[in-house]
Amino acid sequence: MLKRKEFILGAAAGLTLAAAATAGGVITWPGAHAEPQAVNRITPVPANGDAFTPPPGAPSSFATIFDQVSPAVVQIDVTVKVDQPQGGAFQIPGLPFQFVPPQGRGGQGNDEPQTTQGAGSGFFISQDGFIVTNNHVVADATEIKVKMSDGRELPARLIGRDPGTDLAVIKVEGNDFKYVSFEETAEPRVGDWVIAIGNPFGLGGTATAGIVSAKARDIDPSGYNDYIQIDAAINRGNSGGPTFDIHGRVIGVNSAIYSPTGGSVGIGFAIPADTAKTITERLMRGQSIERGYLGVQIGNLTDEYKESLGLPATTKGAFVVEVTPDGPAARAGLQPGDVVVSLNGRAIEGSSELTRAVGSAKPGDTLRLELLREGRRQTVNVRAGTRPANLETAVTNDNDGSGMPNNPGAAAGEVVEGLTIAPVSAALRSRFDIPEGVQGLVVTAVSQQSRAGRLGFQPGMVILQANGRSVGSTADFKGAVEAVKSAGRPGVLLLVRTPRGNSPIVLPLQDKN
Numbered sequence: 001m002l003k004r005k006e007f008i009l010g011a012a013a014g015l016t017l018a019a020a021a022t023a024g025g026v027i028t029w030p031g032a033h034a035e036p037q038a039v040n041r042i043t044p045v046p047a048n049g050d051a052f053t054p055p056p057g058a059p060s061s062f063a064t065i066f067d068q069v070s071p072a073v074v075q076i077d078v079t080v081k082v083d084q085p086q087g088g089a090f091q092i093p094g095l096p097f098q099f100v101p102p103q104g105r106g107g108q109g110n111d112e113p114q115t116t117q118g119a120g121s122g123f124f125i126s127q128d129g130f131i132v133t134n135n136h137v138v139a140d141a142t143e144i145k146v147k148m149s150d151g152r153e154l155p156a157r158l159i160g161r162d163p164g165t166d167l168a169v170i171k172v173e174g175n176d177f178k179y180v181s182f183e184e185t186a187e188p189r190v191g192d193w194v195i196a197i198g199n200p201f202g203l204g205g206t207a208t209a210g211i212v213s214a215k216a217r218d219i220d221p222s223g224y225n226d227y228i229q230i231d232a233a234i235n236r237g238n239s240g241g242p243t244f245d246i247h248g249r250v251i252g253v254n255s256a257i258y259s260p261t262g263g264s265v266g267i268g269f270a271i272p273a274d275t276a277k278t279i280t281e282r283l284m285r286g287q288s289i290e291r292g293y294l295g296v297q298i299g300n301l302t303d304e305y306k307e308s309l310g311l312p313a314t315t316k317g318a319f320v321v322e323v324t325p326d327g328p329a330a331r332a333g334l335q336p337g338d339v340v341v342s343l344n345g346r347a348i349e350g351s352s353e354l355t356r357a358v359g360s361a362k363p364g365d366t367l368r369l370e371l372l373r374e375g376r377r378q379t380v381n382v383r384a385g386t387r388p389a390n391l392e393t394a395v396t397n398d399n400d401g402s403g404m405p406n407n408p409g410a411a412a413g414e415v416v417e418g419l420t421i422a423p424v425s426a427a428l429r430s431r432f433d434i435p436e437g438v439q440g441l442v443v444t445a446v447s448q449q450s451r452a453g454r455l456g457f458q459p460g461m462v463i464l465q466a467n468g469r470s471v472g473s474t475a476d477f478k479g480a481v482e483a484v485k486s487a488g489r490p491g492v493l494l495l496v497r498t499p500r501g502n503s504p505i506v507l508p509l510q511d512k513n
Contacts, residue, residue, distance in 0.1 A: 062195050065248045066207045071149050071178040072124045073241060075199040076133055076156070076170070078141035081115050115142070121198035121241030121254070122146070122170065124179035125280065129172040132280050133240030134255055135161045138168050146172050149205050160283030164224045164291065164359070164387075166255055167276060168240075169283040180242065182277040183249035188212050188228065196232040196254055196268070198241025208233040210266070217269060218352045219256070224291075224359055227269040228252045234268035243270045252276070292361030292384035294334075295327020296320050298351045299504065301339055308484070308493035308506050309468050310375070317341040317372065318354040321495070322502035325437070332382040336502055337465045337495050339372040358384065374468050414474045417481060417507060418450020419443050419457060423473055432460040438497060440464040441471055451508045457496075464502065465495035485509055 120137030124130065131146065138144055144156040154172040161168035188194070195209045210232035217227040230243060234257050243252035252270025282289060298318045306315055320338040323330045340348050343357045344367060361367060363386040370379050413422030421441040424434060428442045441463040446453050463471055466480035484492045491506040 062207065062209050065195055065244060065246070066197065069180055069242075069244060069248050070197055070205055070207070072180045073149065073197045073205060074122050074124070074131060075147040075202075075204055076120045076122045076131075076137055076240065077145045077147065078118045078120070078138055079115050079143040080118060080140055081142050119199060119202050119237050120239045121237065123197075123240075123242045123250070124177045125181065126179055126284075127177055128175050129177055130159070130280075130284050131156065131170045131172065132242075132253060132276065133168050133170060134253065135163050135166045135168045137240045138170060139163070144170055146170070147204070160286065160288070162279050162283065162289040164289065165271060165275060165279050166225070167253065167271065167279045167283070169280050180244075180248075180250050182273040183245065183251050184274050184277060186245070186247075186249065186251075188215070188245060188251045190214060193246045194230050194232050194251065195244045195246075196230065196234055196238065196241060196270075197244070198234070198238035198254060200233075200235035200237045202237055208264075213267070219269060224356060225255075225271050225275060226356075227255070228272055230268050230270060231266040232268065233264040233266065235264050238268075250276075290363055291359040291387040292363060292365060292367070293327070293387035294329045294358050294367070294382060295324035295385065296329045296334060297322040297324075297501065298340075298354060300350045304491070304506050305493055305504060307489060308491050310487060310489060311339075311372070315339070315341070315372075316347065316349050318348055318351040319504060320371075321504060328382050328385040332380050334369070334371075334380060334382070335373065337373070337468050340369050341372060341377075342370040344368050359387065413442070413444050415447075416474060416477055417509065418447040418452040419463075420445035421463065421474055421477060424462065434460075434462060434497075438462055438464075439470070439472060440497070441474065441477055455505060455507065457505075460499075462497040463494050464497055465493075467492050481509060 118137070118141075120133055122131045122133035122137070125132050138158055138161065141158070144158065146154045146156045148154070154174070156170040156172045159169040159171050190212050192212045193209065194212055195207055197205065197207050200206050210230055212228060213231045214229040215226070217229045219227055228243070228251065230252075232243070234254050236257075238254045239256075241254045242250045243254055245251050251273050253273075253276045254268060254270050256269045257264060258267040258269070279289060297320075299321050301311075301315065301317050301319045303313065305311075305319060306313060317339040320329075320334060320336055320340065322336055323334050340354055342348055343354065346357065348354045348357070358367065361384045363384055365384045367382045367384050368379060369382060370377060372378075413420045415421075420443065422428060422444055424439055424442055428434065428444070429436070429438075432442060434442065443457055443461045443463065444459055446457045446459065448454075463477065465471060466477050467484055469476070469480060471477045471480065481492055489509075491508040494505050494507055496503050496505050
């Protein structure tokens with residue numbers, strides 16, 4: 001189901017993507033997998049007999065860089081208040097992972113708010129005490145302390161934060177701090193040396209080195225960062241620390257790791273310097289971060305969808321799964337099932353690119369969307385709104401865990417491809433709690449032995465579109481099915497209203513040859 005854009009790293013079960021930061025927080029995505037890195041440490045001894053001579057192109061040491069920049073890197077300790085009975089794991093609102101209190105902590109009693117301690121990293125970007133870190137390091141903190149490389153410990157206050165890019169700015173009082181600046185002009189290349197400095201596992205100033213492994217990694221659920229992937233070791237507590245290039249320039253802000261254990265396996269991610277500089281400068285000025293907003297939920301145009309819709313394999317774009325009622329897109333006439341192929345003349349490769357392009361627009365800007373609807377190209381102008389601060393997936397409270405009413409009664413309608421369907425009526429709207437304004441074909445029964453049954457169709461779902469066209473009668477649905485069969489395509493793309501929002505589903509009609 002494509003209620004909102006998700007991201008997955010890998011394909012097998014059992015790994016964790018750990019936000020490399022606070023109080024041992026771990027984000028778990030079932031389906032992720034990574035193999036241990038192969039290590040080859042055999043280095044030929046040069047002819048001069050010096051086994052420590054670096055190979056051509058490698059630095060002789062990172063010590064000079066570390067000496068120069070490490071005074072600007074700090075440890076950030078936070079206290080976070082949580083409302084949770086003593087001894088259990090708890091979720092902090094806004095963070096996608098759980099905290100587990102250390103054994104023996106607490107003792108405040110079940111009726112009093114509890115606190116937990118966390119730690120991350122950060123770095124000075126001005127002489128007068130402004131510090132950059134990750135949003136997830138300081139979000140909901142009731143107390144923030146900064147520990148410097150010279151041993152000083154200073155109280156800090158939150159200046160601003162941006163959950164969309166996972167960046168935040170805090171400040172300590174003073175005017176004589178060593179600081180570093182973001183590098184915007186020199187674009188790091190895959191293979192370039194990097195050095196990461198931070199506070200892994202609370203150990204304090206620690207340096208690790210490696211290379212840029214990849215760029216423009218799309219691992220961000222909000223879609224606002226094209227992460228730099230590095231293989232310099234990043235562990236929990238490194239979040240918010242800087243990534244430097246070989247010249248000691250900040251090219252990124254360490255933010256996440258990919259790991260089966262919670263420790264480094266050589267896959268870390270940093271927010272690029274150009275993004276970090278733009279956002280943190282605005283936060284330092286006390287500005288809030290406002291982003292353009294369409295009011296749609298989108299997904300990638302997969303090969304399966306393209307095949308079902310009869311679109312060329314080379315077609316690229318973002319598939320509109322759902323349109324928010326009375327949102328900017330709805331007022332401009334966008335519809336579920338539209339495929340956005342360009343924005344203001346810029347080609348859209350997929351959902352992430354559309355999210356970033358809309359997010360970079362200012363509220364009130366006119367967005368010119370070129371889209372495919374029922375196989376034809378159209379242009380729609382949308383006036384961008386302001387993206388709400390907290391967009392959350394709406395989840396229906398289910399009676400039996402399925403999201404559909406219990407004991408729906410006798411099925412009504414006509415059977416097509418294993419689905420008993422009928423047009424939305426007042427009786428069916430009441431029976432299945434279908435909101436006013438939703439039109440289509442209600443699934444009243446499902447043959448569990450059919451392909452539809454195996455896909456998880458349930459009574460109460462509403463088929464909104466078939467083959468990219470709205471359906472209001474069983475004849476519409478049958479016609480779409482027959483058109484797909486006549487074209488020799490293996491399945492029909494349905495847009496279905498489910499308990500958790502609209503979802504595109506390809507219903508197979510025949511086995512592939």
